[in-house]
Amino acid sequence: MxxxxxxxxxxxxxxxxxxxxxxxxxxxxxxxxxxxxxxxxxxxxxxxxxxxxxxxxxxxxxxxxxxxxxxxxxxxxxxxxxxxxxxxxxxxxxxxxxxxxxxxxxxxxxxxxxxxxxxxxxxxxxxxxxRNIGPDALSEELTAEDLIEAAASHGIGIKQFLLDQRHVAGIGNIYVCEILHRAGLHPATPARRVTPAEMRALLRVTREVLQEAIEYGGTTLSDGGYENALGEWGGYRQVLRVYGREGEWCRTEGCRGKIVRVKMAGRSTYLCPVCQAKGKRRTARKP
Ligand SMILES: [Zn+2]
Missing domain, CATH: 3.20.190.10 (MutM-like, N-terminal)
Structure with missing residues (x-):
């Protein structure tokens, strides 16, 4: 998609x-x-x-x-x-x-x-x-403070929170995995337990990942699908750090983890259990 x-x-x-x-x-x-x-x-x-x-x-x-x-x-x-x-x-x-x-x-x-x-x-x-489409992820209208406020009332995981287009528009299943990996957050971390400092960093890496992917013309998976207006494929698949890389080594420098795939809300979620361990502990500590 x-x-x-x-x-x-x-x-x-x-x-x-x-x-x-x-x-x-x-x-x-x-x-x-x-x-x-x-x-x-x-x-x-x-x-x-x-x-x-x-x-x-x-x-x-x-x-x-x-x-x-x-x-x-x-x-x-x-x-x-x-x-x-x-x-x-x-x-x-x-x-x-x-x-x-x-x-x-x-x-x-x-x-x-x-x-x-x-x-x-x-x-x-x-x-x-x-309708129900919030501010664009790359728009300056969207601030970390907006996300912190919206997340405060959400017990859902941060992955589901970022996929909800009302909070931030444009992120789907591939990039949410990439963003959370780069932010070092476990996808199941409850949105309201993401600290303000983490949320600011999360918005920064969100923009980094999306801008980088635009420079590569987007992601076309190995079975095709997405094409640009001239029918050409995007090259970001080669750069993806977690999505579609189950069983492969984590690309974070110095990390010895292997990428795993788990189902969350019915969708494949890729993560590194080593560099994304941080939020996991918080999910276990339910209030
Ligand atoms: Zn890792």
Whole structure:
């Protein structure tokens, strides 16, 4: 599932290659990928020029010159691909935007959990896709103090806390494992038992990990899945310190631990039992 670094990489590609192009025609193969009225969506975006892009968490949008926008949540397997006008449209393509430049922008989604929505750029808060989405993990609007305050009332583990998009938007299962490893915190540490100093460090490493992953163009796992707007894979998989590395040596300098995989809330969680032992003791000491 694409997380903040992957969605940001796609957004940057669209910003670079799509802005100033015009949507001449929309061919919609499935109405159920559109949030709201599909006919209204098609009528509103046809003929519009793309003037910019935006993103919050895992939701990105294209800004159109009429003050509207196209919001996109890729969810599990959605892809936005910019291809030549002559390109064969791949399987599972649900929308084709024919562009003034002669190219096409495709929305492809094998599992069909992703959604597109017509947005009003002046009132993004009303969008279904952005409902319950808190501040972006990289936004300066988000402070460690906000997280400390939100965590105070949460007995859930810090992993679940960071995955809740209302607290901080953009983190999913891969990066949460990487972030907690780098912060040296056990994923089950109750959020309210993370100290203020640890929370400040946690927000700092969150941004470090996400920025680093953006520089690598995001993470494409060995079985594929995520691609950027030009159909290229991200290179961060080689850099991951815990995710997908069960049984391998920890990459923290001087650590002799081996990465383990445990199930938490039904999802695979990778951690180093040696450098992430810290919060574990706190989980055992329940009040
Ligand atoms: Zn370790």
């Amino acid at each position: 694409p997380e903040l670094p992957e969605v940001e990489t796609i957004r940057r590609g669209l910003e670079k290659y799509l802005v100033e192009d015009t949507i001449e025609k929309i061919v919609l193969m499935r109405n159920d990928i559109i949030c709201g009225d599909a006919d209204d969506f098609v009528a509103s975006v046809t003929g519009e020029r793309v003037v910019g892009t935006g993103r919050r968490g895992k939701v990105l949008w294209l800004e159109l010159d009429g003050g509207t926008g196209i919001g996109v949540h890729l969810r599990m397997s959605g892809r936005l691909l910019l291809v030549p006008g002559t390109a064969q449209v791949p399987k599972h393509t649900h929308l084709v935007a024919k562009l003034g430049s002669g190219r096409q922008l495709l929305y492809v989604d094998a599992r069909r959990f992703g959604r597109l929505e017509l947005l009003g750029l002046d009132h993004l808060g009303e969008a279904v896709l952005l």
